[in-house]
Amino acid sequence: MKCIPVLILIIFILSCQTLPLINPSGSGIKENTLTCPFPFLEGKYRLIHSIENRMFDETQSVIIGVTLVDSSTRNVSCAIITAEGMVLLEAESCKETLKINRALPPFDSENFAKNIIDDIKLIFLAPEGKLQEKGTLANGATACRYREENGDWVDVINGRVEGTAVKRYSPDGILKRHIKFNKKSGNIYQNIELQAHEKFNYSLLMNLIEVQPLKRKAMQKEPSRETKK
Amino acid sequence: MKIRYTLYSLLCIFVGILLVMVPSSHAGTNDFERLRKESANIKTIQSGFTQKKIMKILTKPLISEGRFYYVAPDSLRWEYLKPLKSIVITHKNITKRYMASGGKMVEDRTGGTQAMKIVLDEVTNWMKGKFDQNPLFKTTFHEGTNTRIILTPTEKRMADMIEKIEITLSKKTAIVKSVKITESANNITQIDFNNVEINQAINPSLFQDVE
Numbered sequence: 001m002k003c004i005p006v007l008i009l010i011i012f013i014l015s016c017q018t019l020p021l022i023n024p025s026g027s028g029i030k031e032n033t034l035t036c037p038f039p040f041l042e043g044k045y046r047l048i049h050s051i052e053n054r055m056f057d058e059t060q061s062v063i064i065g066v067t068l069v070d071s072s073t074r075n076v077s078c079a080i081i082t083a084e085g086m087v088l089l090e091a092e093s094c095k096e097t098l099k100i101n102r103a104l105p106p107f108d109s110e111n112f113a114k115n116i117i118d119d120i121k122l123i124f125l126a127p128e129g130k131l132q133e134k135g136t137l138a139n140g141a142t143a144c145r146y147r148e149e150n151g152d153w154v155d156v157i158n159g160r161v162e163g164t165a166v167k168r169y170s171p172d173g174i175l176k177r178h179i180k181f182n183k184k185s186g187n188i189y190q191n192i193e194l195q196a197h198e199k200f201n202y203s204l205l206m207n208l209i210e211v212q213p214l215k216r217k218a219m220q221k222e223p224s225r226e227t228k229k
Numbered sequence: 230m231k232i233r234y235t236l237y238s239l240l241c242i243f244v245g246i247l248l249v250m251v252p253s254s255h256a257g258t259n260d261f262e263r264l265r266k267e268s269a270n271i272k273t274i275q276s277g278f279t280q281k282k283i284m285k286i287l288t289k290p291l292i293s294e295g296r297f298y299y300v301a302p303d304s305l306r307w308e309y310l311k312p313l314k315s316i317v318i319t320h321k322n323i324t325k326r327y328m329a330s331g332g333k334m335v336e337d338r339t340g341g342t343q344a345m346k347i348v349l350d351e352v353t354n355w356m357k358g359k360f361d362q363n364p365l366f367k368t369t370f371h372e373g374t375n376t377r378i379i380l381t382p383t384e385k386r387m388a389d390m391i392e393k394i395e396i397t398l399s400k401k402t403a404i405v406k407s408v409k410i411t412e413s414a415n416n417i418t419q420i421d422f423n424n425v426e427i428n429q430a431i432n433p434s435l436f437q438d439v440e
Contacts, residue, residue: 048291050313052330061339062328064313066286077286083293083315083328084307085282085410085418102416104390209312212288 019153019173022143024135034134036144037158039166039181039188040126044070044214047124047189049206051080063088065206068214069124076120080107093117119194119204122168123179127154152176164188187211274299276425280309285415297422304436320436327439334439366394375406 025034051065068077077092089107091100100113107113127146132153134144141159148154151171158164163184168177175197183190192206275298281290295309308316314329326337365387371377376398382388392413397406410418 046286046288048312052328058338059328059330059335061337062313062315062330064291066284066291068286079284079286081282081291083309083313085280085293085420087284087412087416090284090286090416102413214288 019145019169020137020143020155022133022135022137022145022155024133034142034144036131036134037142037156037164038126039156039158039164041069041071041124044068044072045124046210046212046214047208048210049189049192049208052205052207053202054205055200055202060202064209067120067124069120070214071125074121074125074128076117076125078116078120080116089113089116091117093121119177119196122154122166122177123192123194124189127156129154270428271299272301272428273431274425274427275429275431277423279421279423281419281421283415283417283419290419298431298435300431300433300436304433306435316439318436318439 045068047067047069049065049067050062052062053060062083064081064083066079066081068075070076073094075092075094078089079087079091080089081087086104087102088104089100089112090102091098091113093099098114098117103113127148129146129148129152132145132147135142137143137157137159139159139161141157141162143155143157146154146156153169153171153173155167155169156165157167162180164181166177166179167175169175177197178195180193180195181188181191182193187208189206189211190208192204194204194206196202196204276296278295278297280293280295282293283290291312293309293313294311295307297308298304298306303322304320306316306318314334316327316334318325318327327334328337329335365383366380367383369379369381371379378396378398380394380396382391382393390412392411395409395411397408407419407421410420412418
């Protein structure tokens with residue numbers, strides 16, 4: 001009987017998620033010259049993807065997603081369209097305001113547009129938070145960790161095995177989003193996988209149909225850049 | 230209620246598409262009894278189509294292409310070939326929707342298929358010439374170089390979703406030109422039909438196989 005509290009304590013400890021350990025390659029952030037991965041857009045772009053929604057290991061639906069992203073203002077607009085041309089959602093985020101121009105069921109729930117915009121920002125825009133750690137993960141991948149204003153952690157990772165990825169963790173270290181850029185050369189936005197860890201896990205497989213640069217800045221192709229501190 | 234209106238807006242697209250397939254000899258007469266009689270002569274329709282989606286967020290239209298097949302009384306295949314492959318088939322009172330996934334066509338697992346069934350059941354009614362029986366729309370005919378049929382919602386909630394559907398019929402060839410669905414001033418779907426064939430044989434397997 002005495003061992004029951006100990007078992008409970010062990011289960012409790014094991015059930016607590018912790019952020020993966022980043023081994024610093026230098027003595028401190030400022031001295032650390034490691035280059036942070038940078039799989040993000042620079043400039044203003046319009047991207048059109050086919051988006052396959054998978055849940056319970058089955059394809060649920062395939063839709064067309066249009067994304068307009070401006071890295072300098074962090075303004076984001078998006079539209080979700082069926083193959084038949086019906087606009088299910090059209091929304092734009094400008095600074096702190098979210099404007100929903102159109103939302104049809106099942107895309108009309110209160111937080112749906114906000115979550116979509118947050119996911120788009122996570123995929124295409126560099127984290128806004130402060131760089132907290134940089135170094136290597138246990139598997140040897142380069143990782144930089146940012147702390148967002150709301151307390152979330154964002155890891156930007158680049159490794160030989162897993163390629164380039166972005167992970168968002170809750171303030172207490174629970175993985176919420178895992179974004180994989182599956183194309184290792186050329187346009188990294190060609191094939192993106194977003195895994196959402198929610199009450200019911202789901203994933204979005206995004207395949208690029210078209211990309212249009214809207215300013216003269218070149219598309220970011222190399223997934224690394226020196227991070228400003 | 231919102232779902233019902235979403236279905237009706239989808240329905241509008243199909244109504245427009247099928248209206249445009251009907252020979253124009255009746256267009257402008259507003260004689261729905263005559264329309265019903267003429268519709269009875271249509272046994273099959275097949276056509277290609279190009280769909281242009283125009284939105285504020287797009288600087289140039291998003292172009293989709295596909296094929297459309299109908300065999301009376303109730304078999305229908307509405308197929309998009311690019312950029313996104315998707316097929317809706319209704320046959321023997323069963324409706325299925327398929328999407329491309331991992332290089333093959335997989336069945337839609339969402340409630341979308343049921344929604345499409347409702348839509349396509351209504352379409353079957355229209356194929357029988359019952360165009361004037363939906364109180365949600367007012368239909369007007371406009372004669373000119375081409376014949377235009379304009380459907381406008383009669384209820385505000387529908388009008389909030391679709392402003393109007395404009396169907397253009399060629400006077401000379403008696404069929405098919407285009408259908409323009411205006412959801413709002415900045416949100417328009419234009420479908421242009423090509424190579425329309427009426428009453429030509431269609432392989433029945435098109436309503437059973439998706440590949």
